[in-house]
Amino acid sequence: MSIEPITGRYLTVTVQGAPRRIYFEEAGNGRPVLCLHTAGADTRQWRHLMNDAEITASNRLIAFDMPWHGKSLPPEGFETEEYLLTTEAYIETVLAVIDGLGLDRPVLAGCSMGGRIALQLAALHGHTFSGFIAIEASDFQPAWYDIDWFHRPDAHGGEMGAALVSANISPFAPNAERWNTLWMFMQSGPGVFRGDLSFYTKDDSLIPRLPTIDTRKTPVHIIVGAYDLTCTPEDAKRTADAIPGATLAVMDELGHFPMSEHPDGFRPFFVDALDRMPLQAAKAA
Amino acid sequence: MSPKPKHMTTWEAQVIDTFTHIQTRLDGAPHLLRLGRLFSEIVLIEVDGDEYYLTFDKGRITSVVEGPSRKTPWRFALRTDADALSQFWQARPAPRFHDIFGLVKIGRGRIDGDILSLVKNLRFFKEVMGLARASEEVAA
Numbered sequence: 001m002s003i004e005p006i007t008g009r010y011l012t013v014t015v016q017g018a019p020r021r022i023y024f025e026e027a028g029n030g031r032p033v034l035c036l037h038t039a040g041a042d043t044r045q046w047r048h049l050m051n052d053a054e055i056t057a058s059n060r061l062i063a064f065d066m067p068w069h070g071k072s073l074p075p076e077g078f079e080t081e082e083y084l085l086t087t088e089a090y091i092e093t094v095l096a097v098i099d100g101l102g103l104d105r106p107v108l109a110g111c112s113m114g115g116r117i118a119l120q121l122a123a124l125h126g127h128t129f130s131g132f133i134a135i136e137a138s139d140f141q142p143a144w145y146d147i148d149w150f151h152r153p154d155a156h157g158g159e160m161g162a163a164l165v166s167a168n169i170s171p172f173a174p175n176a177e178r179w180n181t182l183w184m185f186m187q188s189g190p191g192v193f194r195g196d197l198s199f200y201t202k203d204d205s206l207i208p209r210l211p212t213i214d215t216r217k218t219p220v221h222i223i224v225g226a227y228d229l230t231c232t233p234e235d236a237k238r239t240a241d242a243i244p245g246a247t248l249a250v251m252d253e254l255g256h257f258p259m260s261e262h263p264d265g266f267r268p269f270f271v272d273a274l275d276r277m278p279l280q281a282a283k284a285a
Numbered sequence: 286m287s288p289k290p291k292h293m294t295t296w297e298a299q300v301i302d303t304f305t306h307i308q309t310r311l312d313g314a315p316h317l318l319r320l321g322r323l324f325s326e327i328v329l330i331e332v333d334g335d336e337y338y339l340t341f342d343k344g345r346i347t348s349v350v351e352g353p354s355r356k357t358p359w360r361f362a363l364r365t366d367a368d369a370l371s372q373f374w375q376a377r378p379a380p381r382f383h384d385i386f387g388l389v390k391i392g393r394g395r396i397d398g399d400i401l402s403l404v405k406n407l408r409f410f411k412e413v414m415g416l417a418r419a420s421e422e423v424a425a
Contacts, residue, residue: 149400154401163411171377
């Protein structure tokens with residue numbers, strides 16, 4: 001028998017004028033590192049790193065389920081609402097969680113849409129963070145598929161979504177972790193993946209903001225997997241090139257969900273990224 | 286029903302052999318037969334312009350026939366080229382060649398026809414196409 005060091009709790013914050021009951025997990029002590037999951041998934045993507053004693057010896061890893069995802073319920077009245085995530089709501093949610101948990105300039109680590117919003121936050125709220133680890137993150141990608149396929153009455157969105165995103169997983173990924181990763185997409189609520197992808201594939205507002213990111217104050221490190229069809233290494237490089245001082249690492253044997261699909265393969269890249277972040281958050285002026 | 290090919294090249298014979306191999310492996314994969322139990326359609330696989338028709342009946346492949354055939358009512362088609370398909374069938378394909386959507390994204394594959402039928406059976410069809418992959422143990 002073994003009991004993992006990860007603990008989970010709930011906090012309620014206000015987003016867009018209404019309460020959101022948000023589930024969060026954490027493990028470790030030290031520098032706060034707030035971790036954002038991908039579209040259509042939840043905090044379980046981060047569990048391997050949160051169970052890594054060497055990493056959590058000096059880092060307090062915190063991950064939360066976005067509203068509509070995982071154990072975070074959708075807001076009251078969701079039954080008549082079309083879920084469409086926006087940059088504004090996403091930013092407000094992340095900032096509300098930071099405020100609610102009292103985090104002092106955390107490192108922000110986000111993957112996919114979490115990486116996208118990390119770069120938005122780097123541009124718009126850099127002073128709130130001590131650094132950014134943007135994984136499978138880029139300026140913008142239009143959809144290479146019709147996102148409406150993910151939510152229709154005559155096809156199972158979860159099973160279809162998992163079958164589609166399997167295209168983003170590396171053939172080097174251990175089979176068990178490939179399927180653990182896909183399971184989250186199979187479990188995703190109806191229309192949630194579509195609503196996430198609406199944000200991810202339609203909002204290109206980050207592009208003109210990239211040059212305004214000040215990496216002298218808050219470093220930005222981008223990590224991308226070669227097997228990522230959605231955010232390719234070319235996409236990530238284009239994005240890094242647009243941010244003065246940003247750094248980039250390409251993972252030859254990983255895909256779009258590296259911390260989840262291939263934890264051992266991702267670990268050294270994440271440790272390297274943490275090493276590039278300030279050890280202690282500078283005190284706010 | 287389909288015309289017998291007049292001159293089957295080595296590659297064409299290999300494709301037929303590969304899909305026959307897939308047919309055999311599918312028969313031995315209960316989970317795929319369960320996933321495909323509602324799938325009874327004809328799928329067109331086009332390789333370098335050569336057509337191959339896979340007939341599925343309740344998840345089993347019942348025939349692999351080389352075209353062309355204008356009378357075969359295929360449901361959806363995957364069109365690609367021999368090199369791309371060969372790379373796709375490697376145990377650990379190179380990036381972009383590791384998935385049929387990778388082929389599509391780099392312009393080495395095209396999917397058309399009744400996409401809803403594909404969407405409903407996406408995991409099944411992708412895993413069936415992957416049955417020709419060499420085992421990972423070989424590549425390791």
